[in-house]
Amino acid sequence: MSTAEGLRRIVLTPAARRALEAAGRLFYERGIHAVGVDLIAAEAGVTKKTLYDRFGSKEQIVVEYLAGRDERWRTFLAERLDAERSPRERVLAVFDASRAWALENSPKGCSMVNAHAEISDPAHPAYPIITGQKQWMLDLFTGLCADIEPGRADRLGRTLMLLHEGALVAHGLNVFADPIAHARDEARALLAAAGE
Amino acid sequence: MSTAEGLRRIVLTPAARRALEAAGRLFYERGIHAVGVDLIAAEAGVTKKTLYDRFGSKEQIVVEYLAGRDERWRTFLAERLDAERSPRERVLAVFDASRAWALENSPKGCSMVNAHAEISDPAHPAYPIITGQKQWMLDLFTGLCADIEPGRADRLGRTLMLLHEGALVAHGLNVFADPIAHARDEARALLAAAGE
DNA sequence: GCTCCACTATACAGATCGGTATACATTGAG
DNA sequence: CTCAATGTATACCGATCTGTATAGTGGAGC
Numbered sequence: 001m002s003t004a005e006g007l008r009r010i011v012l013t014p015a016a017r018r019a020l021e022a023a024g025r026l027f028y029e030r031g032i033h034a035v036g037v038d039l040i041a042a043e044a045g046v047t048k049k050t051l052y053d054r055f056g057s058k059e060q061i062v063v064e065y066l067a068g069r070d071e072r073w074r075t076f077l078a079e080r081l082d083a084e085r086s087p088r089e090r091v092l093a094v095f096d097a098s099r100a101w102a103l104e105n106s107p108k109g110c111s112m113v114n115a116h117a118e119i120s121d122p123a124h125p126a127y128p129i130i131t132g133q134k135q136w137m138l139d140l141f142t143g144l145c146a147d148i149e150p151g152r153a154d155r156l157g158r159t160l161m162l163l164h165e166g167a168l169v170a171h172g173l174n175v176f177a178d179p180i181a182h183a184r185d186e187a188r189a190l191l192a193a194a195g196e
Numbered sequence: 197m198s199t200a201e202g203l204r205r206i207v208l209t210p211a212a213r214r215a216l217e218a219a220g221r222l223f224y225e226r227g228i229h230a231v232g233v234d235l236i237a238a239e240a241g242v243t244k245k246t247l248y249d250r251f252g253s254k255e256q257i258v259v260e261y262l263a264g265r266d267e268r269w270r271t272f273l274a275e276r277l278d279a280e281r282s283p284r285e286r287v288l289a290v291f292d293a294s295r296a297w298a299l300e301n302s303p304k305g306c307s308m309v310n311a312h313a314e315i316s317d318p319a320h321p322a323y324p325i326i327t328g329q330k331q332w333m334l335d336l337f338t339g340l341c342a343d344i345e346p347g348r349a350d351r352l353g354r355t356l357m358l359l360h361e362g363a364l365v366a367h368g369l370n371v372f373a374d375p376i377a378h379a380r381d382e383a384r385a386l387l388a389a390a391g392e
Numbered sequence: 393g394c395t396c397c398a399c400t401a402t403a404c405a406g407a408t409c410g411g412t413a414t415a416c417a418t419t420g421a422g
Numbered sequence: 423c424t425c426a427a428t429g430t431a432t433a434c435c436g437a438t439c440t441g442t443a444t445a446g447t448g449g450a451g452c
Contacts, residue, residue: 013427013428013429014428014429015428015429015430029316030316031227031229031313031314031316033227033229033230033314034229034314036408036409036410037409037410037411038408038409038410046429046430047429047430047431047432048410048411048412049412049413049429049430049431049432050428050429050430052410052411052412053428053429054428057410057411058409058410058411108312108313108316109309109312109313113305113309113313113365113368113369114312114313115313116304116305116310116368116369117227117304117305117309117310117311117313117314118227118229118230118313118314120225120226120227120304130369131369131370131371134366134369134371135371138371138372155378158372158375158378159359159378159382161362161366161371161372162358162359162362162363162366162375162378162379162382163355163358163359163362164362165361165362165365165366165371166357166358166359166360166361166362166363166365167358167362168365169309169361169362169364169365170330170357170358170361172309172312173309173312173326173327173330174327175327175330175331175334175357175361176334176354176357179354179358182351182354182355182358183358186355186358209397209398209399210398210399211398211399212398232438232439232440233439233440233441234438234439234440242399242400243399243400243401243402244440244441244442245399245400245401245402245442245443246398246399246400248440248441248442249398249399250398253440253441254439254440254441
């Protein structure tokens with residue numbers, strides 16, 4: 001697994017887990033720079049001492065937040081993909097999973113994209129988590145397309161990537177109703193014309 | 197024009213113009229919350245007094261930043277659209293314009309999407325600028341599609357919107373090379389199958 | 393010549409930022 | 423029983439945050 005595991009070394013004691021849960025919620029809702037450690041500590045019912053004993057720095061809390069979210073998403077998606085048989089069904093399952101995930105976890109769009117708006121420096125330890133997830137998604141789409149129509153796998157995979165990414169943005173900005181479902185329908189139409 | 201003009205009432209004196217230019221660059225590169233007014237003043241060669249005399253608050257600088265960017269983008273796009281004749285060519289011109297704009301102005305993706313990551317409160321005065329631009333783009337795509345295939349204008353317009361939005365994200369996160377050109381090609385394929 | 397206006401320079405206020413220090417309570421394992 | 427780990431509570435550090443106050447400069451128009 002390439003979940004950028006190399007970055008997660010924090011033992012999540014109960015207080016640390018509460019802190020990370022609060023931090024994640026606040027980071028996502030208000031933005032990373034807008035949330036201070038005092039607020040995280042207060043919201044989690046934890047002292048700053050405990051925060052710094054467990055995480056060492058705010059930056060590390062950010063890393064744990066993104067790495068945790070990335071890991072949970074990959075697990076969530078993998079379970080949904082395993083339930084499907086054909087590559088076509090698996091592609092559609094990605095959109096269905098994304099839709100379910102977004103409806104209950106991501107009213108403001110992709111946490112990686114949003115984090116990238118605030119973390120521009122490629123030297124930031126959270127940077128590879130962000131770009132890594134997008135690369136992984138592209139490879140996933142492309143890999144599935146290789147089982148459908150090998151000759152156009154790259155092109156198809158990229159198009160699915162754009163549809164998917166665009167749907168997440170449209171969902172976050174409420175551009176129109178249920179954009180992820182729309183993206184799924186378009187993906188199906190795209191795949192219907194391909195292969196065999 | 198519905199450029200959310202109602203919000204722009206600041207007279208841009210030379211110093212104010214310099215300040216806004218510096219603020220815009222810094223906001224886009226580092227994020228809005230990560231940039232303080234002292235830095236803006238220093239970078240623009242302007243005192244904080246002048247900043248607050250012209251803009252009144254940091255929030256207003258943010259509003260001017262986004263409103264200005266929105267206005268420039270719409271002007272830029274309108275010029276490129278006027279040069280094209282058929283609705284099909286106009287749709288492709290949107291992607292071409294976006295590509296040119298992104299290459300010289302937006303290495304980090306759409307400034308509206310990035311701002312939305314930090315401004316979640318719908319009551320924020322900059323909020324309607326963000327959502328307004330996305331709505332405007334969707335209406336633009338849909339309107340052009342109505343001249344191509346009226347019966348499927350809504351569906352086609354939304355798909356183009358997702359492709360376009362996804363391409364901007366992919367461009368900003370460097371997911372693969374030249375995603376906006378790829379989106380353009382997919383849009384052309386989509387339109388080739390439609391209408392007439 | 394005088395007034396307006398845009399601007400500079402500097403100092404400061406009050407709050408909050410990330411991060412540290414000291415002191416003490418609770419808990420489970422050897 | 424002891425010891426280490428985990429936690430709480432609180433006070434503090436220097437830096438930075440948005441925003442204000444005071445004082446003064448230089449040019450354009452009447």
